[in-house]
Amino acid sequence: MAKQFPYIGNSEIEQEAILEYLGIKSAEDLFVDIPKEYRDSNLSEIPSSISEMQLVEHLTLLSEKNINPNPSKSFIGAGAYHHYIPSTVLSLAQRGEYLTSYTPYQAEVSQGTLQVTYELQSLITELYGMDVANAGMYEGGSSLAEAALMACRVKNIYKVACLSTIAPRYKEVLRSYLAPQSIEIVFMDTNDVDMKKDEYACLIVQYPNFYGSIEDMRALSDTAHKSNSLFVVSADPLAAVMYKAPGDYGADIVVGEGQGLGIPISFGGPYIGLFACKSEYLRQMPGRIVGKTVDKRGDSAFVLTLQTREQHIRRERATSNICTSEALMGLMMTIYVATLGKSGLQQVASSCFHNAHYAAEQISQIDGFELINSQPFFNEFVIACPISPKIINKKLIEVGIIGGLDISDQIDNGILFCFTEIHSKESIDSLVDNLKHVN
Amino acid sequence: MSEYNKMPLLMDLSRKDKFGVSLSDIDVPLSELPESSLLREDIQLPELSQLDVVRYFTNLSQMNYSIDTQFYPLGSCTMKYNPKINDQLASLKGFSNIHPLIEESLVQGSLELMFNLQSYLSNISGMTATSLSTMAGAQGELAGVLMIKAFHEKQSTSSKRNVILIPDSAHGTNPASASMAGFSVKSIPSDQNGNMDIDVLKENANENLAGIMLTLPSTLGLFDNQIVDICNIVHEAGGLVYGDGANMNAWMGQTKLGDLGFDVIHINLHKTFSTPHGGGGPGSGPVCVNDTLLNYLPGPVVQRNSNVYEFVEMPDTIGHLGAFHGNFGVLVRAYCYIRALGKEGIPEVSKNAVMNANYIMNKLKHAYDIGFDNRSICMHEVVFTARKQKQNGVKGLDIAKRLLDYGYHAPTMYFPLIVDEALMVEPTESESKNTLDKFIDAMLQIADECENNSELLHEAPHNTPVQRLDEALAARQPNLKWSTK
Numbered sequence: 001m002a003k004q005f006p007y008i009g010n011s012e013i014e015q016e017a018i019l020e021y022l023g024i025k026s027a028e029d030l031f032v033d034i035p036k037e038y039r040d041s042n043l044s045e046i047p048s049s050i051s052e053m054q055l056v057e058h059l060t061l062l063s064e065k066n067i068n069p070n071p072s073k074s075f076i077g078a079g080a081y082h083h084y085i086p087s088t089v090l091s092l093a094q095r096g097e098y099l100t101s102y103t104p105y106q107a108e109v110s111q112g113t114l115q116v117t118y119e120l121q122s123l124i125t126e127l128y129g130m131d132v133a134n135a136g137m138y139e140g141g142s143s144l145a146e147a148a149l150m151a152c153r154v155k156n157i158y159k160v161a162c163l164s165t166i167a168p169r170y171k172e173v174l175r176s177y178l179a180p181q182s183i184e185i186v187f188m189d190t191n192d193v194d195m196k197k198d199e200y201a202c203l204i205v206q207y208p209n210f211y212g213s214i215e216d217m218r219a220l221s222d223t224a225h226k227s228n229s230l231f232v233v234s235a236d237p238l239a240a241v242m243y244k245a246p247g248d249y250g251a252d253i254v255v256g257e258g259q260g261l262g263i264p265i266s267f268g269g270p271y272i273g274l275f276a277c278k279s280e281y282l283r284q285m286p287g288r289i290v291g292k293t294v295d296k297r298g299d300s301a302f303v304l305t306l307q308t309r310e311q312h313i314r315r316e317r318a319t320s321n322i323c324t325s326e327a328l329m330g331l332m333m334t335i336y337v338a339t340l341g342k343s344g345l346q347q348v349a350s351s352c353f354h355n356a357h358y359a360a361e362q363i364s365q366i367d368g369f370e371l372i373n374s375q376p377f378f379n380e381f382v383i384a385c386p387i388s389p390k391i392i393n394k395k396l397i398e399v400g401i402i403g404g405l406d407i408s409d410q411i412d413n414g415i416l417f418c419f420t421e422i423h424s425k426e427s428i429d430s431l432v433d434n435l436k437h438v439n
Numbered sequence: 440m441s442e443y444n445k446m447p448l449l450m451d452l453s454r455k456d457k458f459g460v461s462l463s464d465i466d467v468p469l470s471e472l473p474e475s476s477l478l479r480e481d482i483q484l485p486e487l488s489q490l491d492v493v494r495y496f497t498n499l500s501q502m503n504y505s506i507d508t509q510f511y512p513l514g515s516c517t518m519k520y521n522p523k524i525n526d527q528l529a530s531l532k533g534f535s536n537i538h539p540l541i542e543e544s545l546v547q548g549s550l551e552l553m554f555n556l557q558s559y560l561s562n563i564s565g566m567t568a569t570s571l572s573t574m575a576g577a578q579g580e581l582a583g584v585l586m587i588k589a590f591h592e593k594q595s596t597s598s599k600r601n602v603i604l605i606p607d608s609a610h611g612t613n614p615a616s617a618s619m620a621g622f623s624v625k626s627i628p629s630d631q632n633g634n635m636d637i638d639v640l641k642e643n644a645n646e647n648l649a650g651i652m653l654t655l656p657s658t659l660g661l662f663d664n665q666i667v668d669i670c671n672i673v674h675e676a677g678g679l680v681y682g683d684g685a686n687m688n689a690w691m692g693q694t695k696l697g698d699l700g701f702d703v704i705h706i707n708l709h710k711t712f713s714t715p716h717g718g719g720g721p722g723s724g725p726v727c728v729n730d731t732l733l734n735y736l737p738g739p740v741v742q743r744n745s746n747v748y749e750f751v752e753m754p755d756t757i758g759h760l761g762a763f764h765g766n767f768g769v770l771v772r773a774y775c776y777i778r779a780l781g782k783e784g785i786p787e788v789s790k791n792a793v794m795n796a797n798y799i800m801n802k803l804k805h806a807y808d809i810g811f812d813n814r815s816i817c818m819h820e821v822v823f824t825a826r827k828q829k830q831n832g833v834k835g836l837d838i839a840k841r842l843l844d845y846g847y848h849a850p851t852m853y854f855p856l857i858v859d860e861a862l863m864v865e866p867t868e869s870e871s872k873n874t875l876d877k878f879i880d881a882m883l884q885i886a887d888e889c890e891n892n893s894e895l896l897h898e899a900p901h902n903t904p905v906q907r908l909d910e911a912l913a914a915r916q917p918n919l920k921w922s923t924k
C-alpha cells in the first residue's frame with residue numbers, strides 16, 4: 001500500500017473510485033495542460049514525511065535553541081510588548097469555529113466573526129477617542145503607512161511631514177510604501193515643525209514617541225490643522241487608557257499596534273494594526289468594515305459594509321490592496337479587553353506607568369546612568385549608560401536578564417527600557433542591582 | 440432560533456464593577472502622576488465576570504460556519520484542514536514568548552526554522568530565494584511589483600516602464616497592488632478557452648511594459664497551456680512575470696513556476712500550507728524570486744553563515760513592509776505542515792485536490808453549466824455558472840444561500856468577474872469522496888428546486904442564525920460601533 005497521509009481525505013480505495021469515475025487510469029491525465037517537459041516533482045530540499053510525534057520532538061528541540069523566555073526578566077519593548085494574557089484569550093480564540101472560518105462574506109453563517117469585529121471596532125474607537133474604526137490591518141507599521149496614503153488621498157497632496165521621533169522601523173515601512181508613489185516624507189524635529197499652508201497632506205506623530213515620551217499633542221495638532229494638514233497619530237492603545245485619547249487632541253486618523261492587548265509576542269507576528277478616523281473620512285478608509293443592519297425578519301445582524309472602497313469591487317482604484325488581514329488577532333484583543341474590563345485595563349496601564357517610573361528613578365540613581373526623557377513618559381524611557389549597551393546587555397544575559405533595546409546608533413550609549421505589569425518590584429530591583437555591577 | 444438575533448453586545452452585558460481576571464497588585468512605590476491635563480478622564484469599557492466572557496464568545500462562535508464544522512468549498516480560498524498539532528507547536532513558549540528584537544544569537548531556533556522554510560518554498564516554487572516577511576497574499580503581491588519597479592529603475596533611471604498587464608479574470612488584489620506600487624494597470628481579456636488572449640498581449644508587449652501579473656492556474660481553475668509562450672513574449676519585450684500563487688494547491692509537486700519562466704511569485708501560506716484563516720487572517724504571503732530579482736527581496740531574509748543564522752538585507756532591497764519579520768506564528772504552522780507531509784506527501788496534496796475538483800465538475804456538469812465548457816478538465820477548482828438556472832429566475836446568489844441551509848458553506852460567488860453568475864467550487868484534498876458525494880447530492884437537489892420550487896431559493900437561507908441581510912441599509916446608514924451610554 002502507498003503511504004497514506006492523515007491530512008488527505010481520500011483513502012486509496014476512494015482515489016481509485018474517483019479515477020474510475022473520471023474514466024482515467026492515473027491522476028497524471030489531469031495534468032496534461034502542463035507542458036510535459038515542465039512536469040517536475042523534484043523536492044530534494046524537503047525531508048521525508050515524519051510522524052506527529054517526531055514533529056513534536058523536532059519543533060520542541062528547535063524552540064529550545066532559542067533563549068528560554070522569561071518575560072518578567074525581559075525589559076525590551078520598542079513596539080512589541082510582554083504582557084500577561086489571561087486564560088480566556090487563547091482558550092476561546094482557539095475554538096475551531098473562529099480559527100478555521102474564512103472572511104465573513106456569507107453573513108448568514110458568520111455572525112460570530114462579524115459581531116466580534118463590530119465589538120472590536122467599538123473598542124478601538126473608544127480607546128482612541130475616534131468616530132470610526134476598521135476591522136484591522138496587518139500590524140502597526142503598515143497601518144501607519146496606509147494612514148499616510150489615506151491622508152494624501154484626502155488632501156490630494158503628495159508630501160507628508162513626520163516627526164523624527166517615530167520608531168525607526170516605522171520610518172522604514174513608511175518609505176517602502178510611500179516612495180513608489182513618489183510621495184515625499186519630510187522628517188522634522190519636535191521643536192522645529194515647520195509646515196506651510198497646503199504643503200503637506202499630514203503631520204505624523206507617535207504617541208508616546210519611540211523614546212517613550214508624550215509629545216506636546218495639543219500644539220502639534222494645532223500646527224497641523226493650521227497648515228490645513230491632517231493630524232495622523234500612531235498611538236499605543238494601552239497608553240491611551242491612562243493618557244488622553246488621540247481623539248481628544250483632534251486627531252484625524254489614529255493607527256497603532258494592537259499586540260499589547262492580548263496577543264502573544266511571537267517573534268514579531270502575527271499582530272494587528274489598528275486603524276481609526278473621523279467619520280468624515282470614512283469612505284477613504286482602507287480595510288474591512290463591519291456594520292449593523294437588519295435581516296429579512298427585521299432582526300438586527302451584522303454584515304461587511306462599505307465594500308465599494310475595497311479591492312474586490314474597486315480593483316485598481318481601491319483605497320488599499322488589503323484583503324486577508326488579522327481577524328483572529330482582533331478576536332484575541334476583543335477577548336482580552338472584555339476579560340480585563342474597564343478596571344483591569346486601567347490597572348494594567350497604571351502598573352506599567354508605576355513600574356516604569358520606579359525603574360527610571362532607581363536606574364538613574366546609579367552612577368553614570370542618566371534618564372534622557374525630559375517630557376512625561378508612560379512605560380518606556382531612554383537611559384544613557386556609562387559604557388556600551390552591547391556590553392551591558394551581554395552581562396545581563398549571563399544572569400538571565402534581557403536588557404533594553406540598544407539604541408546607541410541614535411543616542412550615545414542609549415538603551416530604551418520597557419516595563420509592564422509583568423514586572424514586579426523584585427524583578428526591577430534585580431535589574432537595577434545588576435546594572436550597578438556592570439561597570 | 441430567534442434568541443440568536445438578540446445576542447447582546449458586551450456593553451449590554453456590562454454591569455458596574457465586574458471584571459474577568461484577577462491581576463497582581465502593584466508592589467513598587469507609587470510615583471507622582473503627570474499633570475491632569477494630560478490624563479484621560481474616563482473610558483467606557485465593558486465590565487463582565489469571567490463566565491460572562493466565556494459564554495459570550497462561545498455562543499457567538501457557534502454562529503459561524505468553519506472548516507472544523509462544515510465542508511467549505513470556497514473557491515480561490517483553499518479551505519483545507521488546519522492540523523491541530525501546528526497550533527499547539529506554534530504556541531510553544533520558546534516560539535510564542537520571544538521578543539522580535541532580541542539579539543540573533545539568542546533566537547537561532549526561530550531563525551533556523553525560517554531559513555529552512557525559505558529553502559522549502561524556493562524548492563517547491565523553483566525559485567532562487569524567498570522572503571517570508573510579507574503578511575498576506577496582497578502584501579506579497581505589493582512586494583512583487585515593487586521589486587519589478589525597482590528592477591526597471593535600476594536598469595535605467597529614466598525607465599518609462601509603467602504598465603502592468605493583468606488578465607480580466609484576476610483577483611482584485613492584483614490591480615490594487617499594482618496601482619499601490621505606482622503602476623498603471625491594463626487589463627487583458629481571456630479567449631474562449633479561458634486562456635489569455637495572446638494577440639492582445641502581443642499588442643501591449645512594448646517599451647512601456649513593466650511586467651504582467653498572472654495567476655496559474657487562472658482563477659477559472661484552468662492551466663493556461665500557453666504559459667511558456669506568454670513568459671517569453673513578456674521577457675522579450677523587457678518585462679518581468681509575476682505569479683499570484685494563490686492557486687498553488689493545483690501544482691505544488693507537479694511543476695514549478697520558476698521553471699516555466701516566472702520571475703517572482705507569492706505564496707499564500709494560509710491557503711496552500713494549511714494555516715488557519717482565523718475569520719480573515721492572520722495570513723502570510725512569502726515572495727519567491729529567481730536570480731533576476733534576488734537582490735530586491737523585501738527584508739529581512741535569513742542567511743546561514745557557517746551554521747550561524749542571521750537576518751540580512753539584500754543589496755537593492757525594496758525595504759521593509761512591516762515593523763518586524765513577518766507573521767512568524769504562521770510560518771511555524773506552515774513549516775510543520777511541510778515537514779509532516781514531506782517530499783512524498785506534497786505531490787499527493789495537489790493530486791487529490793485536482794482529482795476532487797474534477798470529480799465534482801463531472802458529477803455536476805449536467806445540472807450546472809461550466810464557465811468555460813470547452814475544457815474537459817479543471818485543476819484544483821471548478822467555476823460553474825448559474826446561467827441555466829437564471830432562466831428560472833434563480834441567481835447564483837440564491838443557490839449559494841440555499842447551500843447554507845444544507846449545512847455547507849457557499850462557494851465563492853460572482854468571481855471571477857468574467858463568468859456570469861459564477862459559483863466557484865474548491866474542494867481541496869482534505870475532503871473525501873464520501874463528503875463530496877453528499878455535497879453533490881445537495882447541489883443536485885438544489886438544481887431540482889431551481890426548476891420546481893424557485894421561491895424556496897429566493898428566500899434562502901432558512902435555517903441559519905440570521906436570514907438575508909439588508910446590505911443597502913448597512914451602507915446607507917453606517918452603524919459601525921456601539922454607542923456608549
Ligand SMILES: Cc1ncc(COP(=O)(O)O)c(C=O)c1O
Pocket residue numbers: 322323324515516575576577578610612613654658683685686707722723724
Ligand atoms: C487569486 C487570489 N489572489 C490573491 C489573493 C489575496 O490574498 P490575501 O487575501 O492573502 O491578501 C486571494 C485571496 O484572497 C486570491 O484568491
